[in-house]
Amino acid sequence: MRQLVSLIRCPDYDYKSVKRAVRDSIELLGGLNSIIQGGEKVLLKPNLLSPKTVEKAVTTHPMVVKAIGELVKEAGGKPYIWDSPSIGSTTWVAKKSGISQIADEINIPVLEDKEIVTLNAPKDFIFTSFEIAKNVLDADLIINIPKLKTHSMMTLTLAVKNLFGVIPGFRKARWHLIAGNKFFARMLIELYLLVKPKLNIIDGIVGMEGNGPGNGIPKKIGLIAASFNALALDRVLVEVLNLDPEIVPTLKEAKRSDLEGWELNKIDIMGYPIDSVKTKRFKLPEHMDVQWGLPRPIKRVLKDTVTVRPYIDLKLCKLCKSCYDICPGNAISIIDDKPIIDYNECIRCFCCQEVCPEGAVKIKKGLFLKIFSH
Ligand code: SF4
Ligand code: SF4
Structure with a gap:
């Protein structure tokens, strides 16, 4: 049809x-x-x-x-x-x-x-x-x-x-x-x-x-x-x-x-x-799929270097804890009044970035990705 x-x-x-x-x-x-x-x-x-x-x-x-x-x-x-x-x-x-x-x-x-x-x-x-x-x-x-x-x-x-x-x-x-x-x-x-x-x-x-x-x-x-x-x-x-x-x-x-x-x-x-x-030069998010068919331990090691990940700009953070509340992987802890991400637990869903009202959650490229995207 x-x-x-x-x-x-x-x-x-x-x-x-x-x-x-x-x-x-x-x-x-x-x-x-x-x-x-x-x-x-x-x-x-x-x-x-x-x-x-x-x-x-x-x-x-x-x-x-x-x-x-x-x-x-x-x-x-x-x-x-x-x-x-x-x-x-x-x-x-x-x-x-x-x-x-x-x-x-x-x-x-x-x-x-x-x-x-x-x-x-x-x-x-x-x-x-x-x-x-x-x-x-x-x-x-x-x-x-x-x-x-x-x-x-x-x-x-x-x-x-x-x-x-x-x-x-x-x-x-x-x-x-x-x-x-x-x-x-x-x-x-x-x-x-x-x-x-x-x-x-x-x-x-x-x-x-x-x-x-x-x-x-x-x-x-x-x-x-x-x-x-x-x-x-x-x-x-x-x-x-x-x-x-x-x-x-x-x-x-x-x-x-x-x-x-x-x-x-x-x-x-x-x-x-x-x-x-048609719209030209529409900028996409700086993301990359991390679901390769690799064993989990290897994937964990590589995903920090090859993929993008969230990081928190503490200068912008107002400690509202929305990222902590929403994180499905329980990867965010509040330590000394600062939200800290445990990258071993982070599943790269970017919910934290989605909900942060201050724009404090940024995206960081892994080392290999940085080299190859230049
Ligand atoms: S959602 Fe943003 S402002 Fe709120 S605690 Fe997390 S990083 Fe800080
Ligand atoms: S990307 Fe997802 S799993 Fe990782 S810290 Fe943010 S909300 Fe938690």
Whole structure:
């Protein structure tokens, strides 16, 4: 089956321009009335990773969420906003990122985490069940609203990766241990197939490059893009960013499993052609996969010299302990009021970098990598 992806240029966050771009991107796919029945509850799922102000480009821009919220209401749906941040409550992050203000303006509730429910997976999945927030199951349909960003572990966070937010708060870190780096992309794909958003609209007006998703550099891309298929949207965005899909683990996994959406020649582009919105020199995170087929002791020795690893700039650290709290490998200790990383335990998930509110967790290249990357 062929997939549709719409690409619409949008130069800035002026509300009129954003609403026009969002409306056009949806109309080109067939319009909201093709997916929403009157009175249906619609979860708007932005990226509310952490409590950062809007100009940091960490969270989905409030103008994009506002435009989608208004359009859902016009289509007769009952929207509500929710995401589970890696640190802090939804209310706190929504307030800091400007989402609460627009929600008040257009009279849409921002929900907190309520109950957690277990969702059993089909028999052919590797992971048998997922604990997700009940806010997700309460919706008749989900509109996924990611922010276009880099990701130190998964290269990029686009539509599929944004759905990791349905796992409540600190339970996310546990998945780094359960799935490990090797099966993390598979886990994300299975989670996507389980929650299956009806529509995905990405905020790529100002994205993030470098060491995302929490501490990269804002990058103007000027794009709103939408699709009913999250994988197809991700595949097209990789093309827009001029990157090789093989470096995005979720797309690699989708190709391996032959899922609908990974093949560019089976996607119809609506709106602007890919070439007209291509971004040049998009900076990736300084990461490298460490999962070689070597015995564990050798891998441990080599990974410090060949790969990248997190380190903490103590001059910037304010000792909030978010990195300590989230670290799935229990690799961080607080010694003499300083967070210290034990590299023997560190699994290179970069959760610490993702949650650090001060940008104090940096990435350091191993010796060999330094030599060969110069
Ligand atoms: S490194 Fe960052 S997250 Fe960790 S304690 Fe310091 S400020 Fe907090
Ligand atoms: S120290 Fe950072 S990268 Fe290492 S396991 Fe902990 S959170 Fe992950």
